[in-house]
Amino acid sequence: MARILALDYGTKRTGIAVTDELQLIASGLTTVDTQNLLSFLKEYLAKEQVELILLGEPKRMNNSASEVEVAISKFRENLEKITTVRIERVDERFTSKMAAQSLIAGGVKKKKRQNKALLDEISATIILQSYLYNL
Known part of the structure; x- marks a missing residue:
């Protein structure tokens, strides 16, 4: 099997998490x-080997x-130019708060x-864990 990669995209930094090859464990x-x-x-x-890229989808409480x-849409367009790996969007509401907690x-x-880079990496891990949990 191939890995799943999760991205917590931000305009300054992007947290990245990945599974093992068996897609059992999510790690920053x-x-x-x-x-x-x-x-x-x-x-x-x-x-x-990556079979799926999960791209966080930040939404407001009213789903807008x-x-x-x-910026995320533009990034996705550019990412699709360099890879054929399937990309899925995943709701990332509250991941930063959950990472801090x-x-x-x-x-x-x-x-x-207070290390924001660490928070971004943990947020990406939470996005990935939630995806794996819902498989």
């Missing part, structure tokens, strides 16, 4: 500056699109919890 991979994201993914996809949706529950010190 890294956080990448969004300006370098396409080149990072191109390299990663050349090295690893978030203001970052325009998981750090608190895990006893992570306040200084480390």
Whole structure:
């Protein structure tokens, strides 16, 4: 089997999570500056077998699109130019809040919890976990 990759896209940074080859375990991979994201993914996809990319879909409480949706749509168009891997959107509401809560529950010190890159990576992991749970 191939891996599933999840992206918590942001205009500055993007958190990335990935499954193992059996698609049983979701783990944080890294956080990448969004300006370098396409080149990072191109390299990663050349090295690893990925069958699905999950792209977070930020929505407001009334189900309307978030203001970052325009940038995400443009990113998706560019991503589709470099890969034939299937891309699915996944609702990512509350993932940042859940990521922050998981750090608190895990006893992570306040200084480390302020690391936004870590929050983005954990958010991507939560997106991936929720997808796997709902399979």
